[in-house]
Structure formats: C-alpha cells, structure tokens
Amino acid sequence: MSTEILSVNKLSKRFTPDAPLVVRDVSFDVRDNEIFAVLGPSGCGKTTMLRCIAGFERASSGTVCMRDRMLEGPGVHVPPEERGVGLVFQDYALFPHLTVLENVVFGLKNVPKAERETQAREALKMVGLNGFENRTPHHLSGGQQQRVALARTLAPCPELILLDEPFSNLDALLREGTRQEVRGLLKERGMSAVLVTHDQEEALSFADRVAVMRGGQIEQVGTPEEVYYQPRTLFVAQFLGRTNLLLSQARGRQAQTALGEIGLNRDAEGTVLVSLRPEHLTLEPGDTDAGPTGTVIDRAFKGHDITYRVECDGAEYLVHTHNRMSYQPGDHVSIRPQESAVVLESRSTPMDTTNGVTSEETVAQK
Numbered sequence: 001m002s003t004e005i006l007s008v009n010k011l012s013k014r015f016t017p018d019a020p021l022v023v024r025d026v027s028f029d030v031r032d033n034e035i036f037a038v039l040g041p042s043g044c045g046k047t048t049m050l051r052c053i054a055g056f057e058r059a060s061s062g063t064v065c066m067r068d069r070m071l072e073g074p075g076v077h078v079p080p081e082e083r084g085v086g087l088v089f090q091d092y093a094l095f096p097h098l099t100v101l102e103n104v105v106f107g108l109k110n111v112p113k114a115e116r117e118t119q120a121r122e123a124l125k126m127v128g129l130n131g132f133e134n135r136t137p138h139h140l141s142g143g144q145q146q147r148v149a150l151a152r153t154l155a156p157c158p159e160l161i162l163l164d165e166p167f168s169n170l171d172a173l174l175r176e177g178t179r180q181e182v183r184g185l186l187k188e189r190g191m192s193a194v195l196v197t198h199d200q201e202e203a204l205s206f207a208d209r210v211a212v213m214r215g216g217q218i219e220q221v222g223t224p225e226e227v228y229y230q231p232r233t234l235f236v237a238q239f240l241g242r243t244n245l246l247l248s249q250a251r252g253r254q255a256q257t258a259l260g261e262i263g264l265n266r267d268a269e270g271t272v273l274v275s276l277r278p279e280h281l282t283l284e285p286g287d288t289d290a291g292p293t294g295t296v297i298d299r300a301f302k303g304h305d306i307t308y309r310v311e312c313d314g315a316e317y318l319v320h321t322h323n324r325m326s327y328q329p330g331d332h333v334s335i336r337p338q339e340s341a342v343v344l345e346s347r348s349t350p351m352d353t354t355n356g357v358t359s360e361e362t363v364a365q366k
C-alpha cells in the first residue's frame, strides 16, 4: 500500500495583507515514488506554491507536512536547508568558480568522500554531460547549466525533489530524452517529485498524476488519462489540448447534439456543454448515412496522423484521425463520434462559455 511523503493542506499565500490570494486553499498529497505535476498557465501561482513547499516563502495559511513532520503551518516554518528536499528551480544557481564535476560533488556532502566523484559522474552521464566534467559553468550554454543543476539535485537521491520547469531551457529533442532519463532514475531509486510546468505535454508524459491549476486553485487532480479524457471543467478540457465543444440536450447517459445522438460519460439533464477530443471523432465518405454531413475545410498532415477541420451546419469541428483514407479540402464527409462525450461542469452560463472557445474549437448548438 502506498503512503504519502508530502501532504499539502489548504495552503494559501498572499504577498501583502491587502493583496489577493495568489495560492488559494491548495490541497494534495504526493505518494511514495510518485511523480506529481502541477500544470497551469503562466501566473496561476505554481511557483509561489512550490516556493512555500520548499520554504522560500511563508504560507499565509494552511500546512505542509513531509511524512509526519510539519514543515510549514501556524507558528511553524522550517528553513529550506532543513527540509530535506532536493530543489531545481528556474534560476538554478551554480558556483561559477567550480567545475561542473565540483558543482555536482558539492551536493553530495553526506556521501562518503570516496564515493562522491563516482556518483557525481553517474548523475552527469544521466543528463548527457559526460565529457563536460572539467568545464566551468561560464563555458556552458543555458541548457547545459540547467542540466548540471538537475544532476546536482539528483545525485544525492533525496526522497523528494521539487522541480520548477527544469527542462525549459533544453531544445525539443534533448528535453524529451532528459525527461525520460530523469523519470527512469526517479522510479529506479524510489524518489518522489513535484514538477511545476505550464507545458501540458510535459506534465502528461512525465507525471503519474497531474493537478491542473488556475487562478491559484486546483481545478482537478487525476492521472494523465483522467485529466485529458475526463476533464471536469471547460478550463481543464481546453488547457489539456484541442477539443470540440458542443451544447447538447442531455437525458441521463444520452444527449442530442449537432452530431446526432451521443453517449455521455455520466448522467446529466437539460442543456449541458460537452467535450469531444478530435481523436474521438472519425470521418466517413459523405455519401454514406453514417452521420451528419460536412465539408472538409483543410487538413494538416502530421506523418502518422492527420487533423481535419470540417464545417458542418455552420459549425466547425476538429477531427484527428489515423485513417488510411485521406480527404481533401472540399470533400463531403460524415462525422461520427467514436466515444462518449464528456459532460463539463457548468460554472458559467452557456453564453459565457462560448467566449472561451478559440477559433479552432466549436460550440455547436442543436
């Protein structure tokens, strides 16, 4: 049975007494050997929350506990260096006068001297920096410096590490490789991590669970599959990727939509907004009676799949398909839902909701 290494409970933070809360009632647990991502747009309070967990900021209210030890709470503030967590922050601070190897060895003060260099070299290898041991940070690119900071934090294998956009300075190919390496190492050594990022692909591919944050609050926590395929709110549906939004008339597990009768992921009644990911729609040649007929507006070929924009009854849909059958702009096609649609919580009226829809997305009204 898994146990929690970190418990954050109703954490709130405001910077000055009359300023609004930047972090609002945030609660979550991180389990042993779990990678937990906090995903949200710029300015939503992710870094502030992580800095409260690390001890660089005092929480205004709420608690942070590691195992049974309170790190932050009413009258309690354990300084960062006594919290026993590893940190990789955006503004990584390397010692400019030390070599790359010495910088990493510095993080291994509690390891027997004879083993420090071996462990440091191993960590550098993992982030692809073997051969750079004797350089000074000044002679490295920003991305390379970021990898040294990562190696320095990972080398002593702390139980918990906090990562604030640690891959952001790496180019796309290196980023993916480093992410996989770091994930493998965390899993292999039994470490837990909290990653803060605004990059949905990074959160979905790196983490075991993802918390989606907006305006200082967590809107949903779940596995990557849950938050992507079962978003609870319009914001989560849109922030996690492209989606089709349809206003529908629900009755139980079925709804009448512009695309015909479709199944729903849960019971609902009356007018509801539902989300259907582009990969949950498919196209058939327009001369069948498979579904409502539309016209292909354009297509984006992406190698292993194709994304189509299809106009149907005055609304636009995105359809993402692996179909071998290829359609061209102007082709008549029928659109068929392949999965149940996801009912979104109505936090706003349908009129308000349509304002949040981008040109790539559609609210189709029956």
Ligand SMILES: Nc1ncnc2c1ncn2[C@@H]1O[C@H](COP(=O)(O)OP(=O)(O)OP(=O)(O)O)[C@@H](O)[C@H]1O
Binding pocket: 015, 022, 040, 041, 042, 043, 044, 045, 046, 047, 048, 049, 198
């Ligand atoms: N020291 C500070 N004093 C006052 N306001 C601050 C301070 N630090 C952050 N803020 C404000 O708190 C809000 C949240 O900032 P924060 O950096 O936590 O967001 P974020 O989600 O991490 O964004 P990003 O991804 O751009 O770093 C912002 O409005 C920011 O201006």
